[in-house]
Amino acid sequence: MNEMTKVDAGHSVEIRHLDLQFGAVEVLKDLNLDIHEGEFLVLLGSSGCGKSTLLNCIAGLLEVTAGQIIIKGKNVTWAEPSERGIGMVFQSYALYPQMTVKGNLSFGLKNARVPKAEIEKRVARAAEILQIEPLLDRKPGALSGGQRQRVAIGRALVRDVDVFLFDEPLSNLDAKLRAELRVELKRLHNQLENTMIYVTHDQVEAMTLADRIAIMRGGKIMQLGSPDEIYNRPQNRYVADFIGSPSMNFIDGRLEGGVFTSGELRLPMEGYEYAAPQVSDGPATIGIRPEHVVTGELAASAPVQTEVLVELVEPMGSDTLVYTELAGERFRIRMDGQAVVHAGDRLPIGLVPAKASMFDKSSEVRL
Amino acid sequence: MAVAEEAGHARRSSPRADRKPFRLFHNLMPKIALIPMIATALVVFLGGTLWTVVYSFTSSGLLPRRNWVGLDQYERLWSSAKWIVSIQNLALYGIFSLVFTLVIGFTLAALLDRKIRFEDTFRTIFLYPFALSFIVTGLVWQWILNPDFGVQGVVRSMGWESFTFNPLNDPDIVMFGLLIAGLWQGTGLIMCIMLAGLRGIDEDIWKASRVDGIPTWKTYVRIIIPMMRPVFVTAVVLIASGIIKLYDLVVAQTSGGPGISSEVPAKYVMQTMFGGQNLGQGFAASTMMLLSVVIILVPWAYLEFGRRKRG
Amino acid sequence: MANPATLASTFAAKQPVHDRLDDGPHGPRPKRSFSRANIFLYGTLALVSIYYLLPLYVMLVTSVKGMPEIRMGNVFAPPMEVTFEPWVKAWAEACTGVNCDGLSRGFWNSVRILIPSVLLSITIALISGYALSKWKFKGSETFFTILIIGAFIPYQVMLYPIVIMLRDTGGFLTDIWQATCGVFTSAEGSCRGRIQLFGSLSGLVIVHSIFGMPILVLLFRNYFASIPDELFKAARVDGAGFWGILFRIMLPMSMPILVVAMILQVTGIWNDFLFGVVYTRAEQYPMTVQLNNIVNSVQGVKEYNVNMAATLLTGLVPLTIYFFSGKLFVRGIAAGAVKG
Ligand SMILES: Nc1ncnc2c1ncn2[C@@H]1O[C@H](COP(=O)(O)OP(=O)(O)OP(=O)(O)O)[C@@H](O)[C@H]1O
């Protein structure tokens, strides 16, 4: 199957200065993105930020206004979708309703005039990989959602493409099936080692599947990095806010001489890795993830200690969400599921500046 | 620094070079496939209409000619008794047809919507005339309204000797003879549209009005009909554009008679254009028809789409 | 004017007529089955039904009576003696002008007009609707808007320009044919033939295709627009082109809308009178035109039974379609209602 192993870790898909407009509306603005050979890249962003649009541009289903798309070193900006070496899987499966599963799988190959014997072989192999052999003679109408999505993936699989494009492939499935297929996709990627570009607005999917995540907003990429980087070192306040559930707590204040202050609160930023070697004093925002707040006995050993008043407690089974206030801002804390807290309690907490993120107040860029 | 900028600039502009030179030929097939439609829209509909309007300012007789006479044709048109009668007839027919079609269509739809049995049968009966042509419609009503053997004859033969109902030979009421036939043919369609409108209304409205103790008729008048405004607008547009085209029915049922008492504009156009070797008159008359459509449709389009854009 | 998408959706809103009619009634339920209100309700409906059914009944009974019986009785009386003579006469002997071969000529003319017109108009509209919904390009919506506005222009405005267009196109094609035909054949005189569009069946076929276009294109465009874009995109990724997607993906899904379009066109074209009068010559008159000429001819004694048999014969084709297609017909006319 894999002639195209990671011999050179070159670029599989390169996007250069891509602009796309629908009439007067600019949906993608000077977008640049390099995707490595064999990489699993997730495009993550809120609804309407242009993820699908970008994917459709890569697929050749939308004409770009300006810029270049290069796949495997070949400029395909104006090539037909079928000439780009891409396969695409859609949210609504988009199976041809009047064809059998087999017909669906072989449609692309027939269009490419692949010999019959070869078609048979490839369909059989794809069916085996995806475990849909018993379904080959059924029509899509007689399949479950999960089976349909498998067939849709198979349609890309048989064509032996370089790049797989997924547009929210799992969002029409129920939660359990989604988790199942997610694992299966990961397995598939390990097995095939193709480049995969995957659009989603589900953070869990993004975190679990991605080699790298590109966070998009308003047609621009806000940050491109590994899940770990995105989670622990968000490059700007938007990304910090977007990733993580419940989302990060933000407190506005000032950074002066390496100490962040906001009202009563004083956080000496010892151990914090600044993004730039020189940081000037000025207004800043600090972001602390609810799960990074230390509680219980450990709170005493944290670098910074304080006490907050519990306003509301949301027990969620595996953990407990505690709503409090810190330095005049709403402050959420994620505690253990077994934690015993009640509204009105005073809760001692510990903060770890090294794990926090700090942003310039006006530019919202990481300090 | 300058070098980097240079490079960036070169990169930025290079995509231009990749552009296919003729975007017109990109995805050529859909453009070719649309040629018949585009030709119809531009050449026949737009071009043809403009042509007729332009030639209505000429003295074209047997053949179209470009000798301009200004508004002469229109002056002649509006001083022609036949045209005036045609306009009056159409106005009369139009008003009655509009009112009766709406009232009958809505009433039938409301009756059918009252959870009755045999709804399908009644609907089939009310709608079948719409499948028939105006020629068939006109001819069969011509026969039913025949003074000797039709309605009048039947009533007289039952003993009421002085009974008179002879619309097709009475210039005063001949338009009502046409109206009876026109309503027979066209009300079924409006009933169907109204019925669909009624079915589109949330059933909870009825429950609410029953809980509030509002009488049925009042619910219709105060709640249902105002809610069906868009359906009524559609129905009015349909009826109106049908009225302006009134032609076949007249030809079949009365041939414009007795005398010229049931002439209509469309028939006037046909006669002057193809019968009277008086093309200019025909063009002027048809331009007037176009104008009346514009007068009806523009306010509708404005209301309909203006509201939508604002909303 | 308005943007065509909204314009189209206004009309599309009428398309679910059929589906909504299946919904079942919403109005208040009459209280008891034999209440006064109920008797009034069914009484009204029955009375109205008589008005609607009467002409059909009159046509039927008149067409099977003999002339003496008609002269004696009235139009509503049931026949004392049933005869099919009038039907035979209407079909095979009734006269229009000098021709006395009955309505059969008009019937076959109508069939000859109907089949190519239906095929051509639906083919063009299908392809146009598909291109307009799935292969939009700059300006395509504008052309569509013009087409839809064209549906509201009175036919009389465009009648004469079309006469000229048909005549000139015919002449132009004749020139081309005569100039190039020598290449294909050397037989003497075989290149004399003229291509005539005005005053011929082929011209009428073109006219029907033109005037059927707005409503049919609208019908198909809205139908294809309702097919998910993702399906279309998947097919493009799979390497199918304009025609491939149309024939392999879209067409197999279009059977219901094709039937609706067919019903719409068959009844519409069969019932046409105006275009038949204007664009054909006497020998080629469609059935409606010939029917009108037979019944309204001033010469000879009026044979009412033959007239009604002829009228019923002419109405038979659309009536058959109506009674057999049922709800599809409703959907078709609801979509076709814009035709006015
Ligand atoms: N055909 C179109 N014409 C005009 N605007 C469009 C068109 N398609 C998309 N847009 C706009 O482009 C923007 C990006 O759309 P896109 O479908 O890429 O969003 P997305 O990130 O995929 O969102 P979602 O998560 O909801 O799928 C949206 O604001 C949308 O309104």
Ligand SMILES: [Mg+2]
């Ligand atoms: Mg999307």
